[in-house]
Amino acid sequence: MTLTSPSEIFVRAYTEKPEKKPVGAKGGFKGDDTPSPWSLTFDCETTIDAAQSLRVGVFQLRDGDELEREGLIYDAAQLSPEDAQAIERFADAKTLETLTTEEFRRLFLEVGYDLRGRIIGFNLPFDISRIAIDHGPARGSMRGGFSFGLTPWKSDPRVRVKHLSARQALIDFARPGKQETPRGMRKKGMKTPYHRGYFLDVKTLAAALTSRSFSLGGLCDFLGTATRKQETEEHGGPITGEYLDYARADVQATWECYQSLDARYAEHGLETQDHRILSEASIGKAYLKQMEIQPLLACQPDTPRDLFGKIMPSYCGGRAEVRIRRVPTQVLYCDFKSMYPTVSALMRLWPFVIGDGFKTFDATAETQGFLDAVTLDDLQDKETWPRLRALVRLKPDGDLLPVRARYDGKINTIGLNHLTCDEPLWCTLADCVASKMLTGKTPQIEEALKFEPGPPQSGLQPIDLFGKPEFRVDPKADDVFTRLIDLRDEAKRNKDPVQQAIKIVANSTSYGIFIEVNRDDAPKPEPLDVYGPDGGALSTTSTAIEQPGRYFHPLLGALITGAARLMLALSERLAADQGLGWVFCDTDSLAMAWPEEMDQEAFLKRGAQVIAWYEGLNPYRKPGSILQIEDVNYRLGSCEIEPLYAFAISAKRYALYNLTSDGSPILRKASAHGLGHLRPPYGEDNAPKNLPNPVASLPQIGVARWQHDIWIKIIEAALGGTPHQVPLDYHPAFQTPCVSRYGATSPRLLKWMEKWNGGKDYAAQIKPFGFLTALTARTGLFAEPGLGEIVEPSRRGRPKKRAESKPVAPFDQDHTIAVANAFDRETGHNVDVTELKTYAEALAQFHLSTEDKFENGDFFDIGETRRRHVVAKSVGLIGKEANKVGPTGEPDPVASAEVTFQGGASV
DSSP states (O other), X not given: OOOOOOSEEEEEOEEEOTTXXXXXXXXXXOXXXXXXXXXXXXXXXXXXXXXXXXXXXXXXXXXXXXXXXXXXXXXXGGOOHXXXXXXXXXXXXXXXXXXXXXXXXXXXHXXXXXXXXXXXXXXXXXXXXXXXXXXXXXXXXXXXXXXXXXXXXXXXXXXXXXXXXXXXXXXXXXXXXXXXXXXXXXXXXXXXXOXXXXXXXXHHHHHHHHSOOOOHHHHHHHHTOSSOOOOOSOTTSOOOHHHHHHHHHHXXXXXXXXXXXXXXXXXXXXXXXXXXXXXXXXXXXXXHHHTTOOOHHHHOTTXXXXXXXXXXXXXXXXXXXXXXXXXXXEEEEEEETTHHHHHHHHHTOHHHHXXXXXXEEEOHHHHHHHXXXXXXXXXXXXXXXXXXXXXXXXXXXXXXXXXXXXXXXXXXXXXXXXXXXXXOEEEEHHHHHHHHHHHSXXXXXXXXXXXXXXXXXXXXXXXXXXXXXXXXXXXXXXXXXXXXHHXXXXXXXXXXXXXXXXXXXXXXXXXXXXXXXXXXXXXXEXXXXXXXXXXXXXXXXXXXXXXXXXXXXXXXXXXHHHHHHHHHHHXXXXXXXXXXXXXXXXXXXXXXXXXXXXXHHHHHHHHHXXXXXXXXXXXXXXXXXXXXXXXXXXXXXXXXXXXXXXXXXXXXXXXXXXXXXXXXXXXXXXXXXTTTTSOXXXXXXXXXXXXXXXXXXXXXXXXXXXHHHHHHHHHHHHHTTOTTOOOOOSSXXXXXXXXXEEEOOSHHHHGGGHHHHTTOOGGGSOOTTOEEEEEOBOOGGGOOTTTTOOEXXXXXXXXXXXXXXXXXXXXXXXXXXXXXXXXXXXXXXXOOGGGBOBHHHHTTTGGGOOOTTEETOSTTOOEEOEEOEXXXXXXXXXXXXXXXXXXSOSSSSXXXXXXXXXXXXXX
């Protein structure tokens, strides 16, 4: 099956709630945000059934670093008399308190709300949900999250938790149902602000400071804490002293991890408190705040929203493609040094970050003249790049541009394709230059807007990174993006461990925060203003609300990513000029391909010439090219280049490997894209004996052991001449039903378990943030007659056929138990194991994954993909995070009704 080119394309629009200020137009946190010295650290051990209810927990109450109280939390309803006695004996022996869950909830509120102390935990959302007595959907700013009751009294605050990602969640106290402003103050029109709490999830802080995800045990090892997480096999069994020692060690380890991370964060010298740090981006924002850099919408709150409507369609993100598909190919794998800081420095965008707004000019004739004249040599000159700070409006006539469409008929994705469209579209000037460099044809512009920064903001302040005077950055005098990379190079040369922290700061301040848009799913349609690419505005209603982040500056997001795509286009052009092809590219990397007719020495020499071309564009102190040879090209533990091969299936699904003397593959780097949602069918301890062990650590390679083995089998099949046939019988676990684990992180996801929870008391229910199991129904090729679909009785005529079943199950460490409890999440009907896909069936087509955005990218296609010529008959609008923007009517959860903008764009 080969899909025809789509006739409808999609561009982004800007949306905003009427009469509601975006967060960037408001001030930051007002008042003292410093917690009191008190802190409460706790952790829950739960039952191992589906409900995962609290059995016993441990808490530590501190005043500063001094441990004031330590004790055990227990729920008598979940304990046998023997377990209760074991807890009491242990508490007496260790001089610990024992608190019922009711008593602990009171302590929780006393410390967190009354004393304004920190609440500390590892994966706090889970533990908060274990101690709660009820839950419901949160409201207001935490809409889409949960609200937990800790007491039956409305006068006590509830705790609200909104999941953002696997690493982060927003947590606060809801407004209590009592008046907290004294009468005298009320008479004077004064108001006591509600306390929202200081919640610190150690898992979140660790991820923000290291750009890595950790288990508690892994974090203890990484930080070298005195107390380490212990191992136990006693979960679910009788409570023993050894088990309580294990639980107690978890809390002490959590506290020690917090202390270590708190010290690391303190080295940044930031005023923003660590409980406000949710991600690397939070650190970036804290640095901008420390330098007293105001957001765009605070400096220029009246920025025309119709201008945002023109900027957002030109934002297309990173470019990820496969050119040589499913063919083992020798490559030279390169990536750009700090791509986003680099192109930002070349275009001199820092003045926009510190500017008091920006100015817009019509530059149609000037921009067309530049585009007509620009050459490859011009782009080797640093002075050319600031001229790319422009957006253009054109009617594409076969021009090579990023085109967002449903190439597979289902999901929007972006491909660099030839585009013809009668409706004018906005794109970056950099994308037009890229089109000219790759096709030789100059796009014809109808309108161009040039941008210049406003004057520097008043009040900008220099800061010393990590409290070191030698790491001083001055926003008025320095391009801070460039300065950060220079500092990192210096730290790397001196083997200063601070280099990783500098890298995180550089990455977190140079791009993502400027294009941040947060999605809010409203329970019912709300008013929304939609600004399209023609400058027109539509007032409508929608359940998909998008809210710009604090430092939202879409011009920077569009220009930076457009220039990054140009960098990749230039490397593609330069490689072609050297007679080289390429296998894949991914945002900031390119794998140049060796032509078989070329000898090895010539291949490496020509690749080196592509790399050397970029030396003149280096904006940093350390000399050299900004296009660099990746370490994976070198023999392990050596500076000697070793032949490296690539096997690419589709965008972001590729592997890099060496060959042994007998021609066997040795995996060096691989992608887990398309595999990471599945629970491991087996681990390192029971991996197949007949497959090679990884030559490097699995984190270095980028995959889990079972994923490493699949890539080995895929590459072996291709090398053996059977690329369509990859055996999945080398481990018996592949014949078991495939399992994914997910968390009940929102009311919508928890609703999947509504029929399971029906009629059960709260303790026996599956609760928010509990683990659940998702399974896959057998369909199509793998389905037996009648399987995978549900038939509903009909009063007349034929039985009414419904969609295939959607099997889920309560989570269990033992997959066979989870599978035995599988049911359809919509009907509640039991789902038999014979109706579920096995790992082998779910993975049967992974090695054939299509690259639909290009021709010759279908299941069995092999060789070079070809760019499509998309002739667009209509242009639809989407948000940045919402698939559609407009009136409610489709499950996604927004509109399908057609509304036409001036100019014909539809929502």
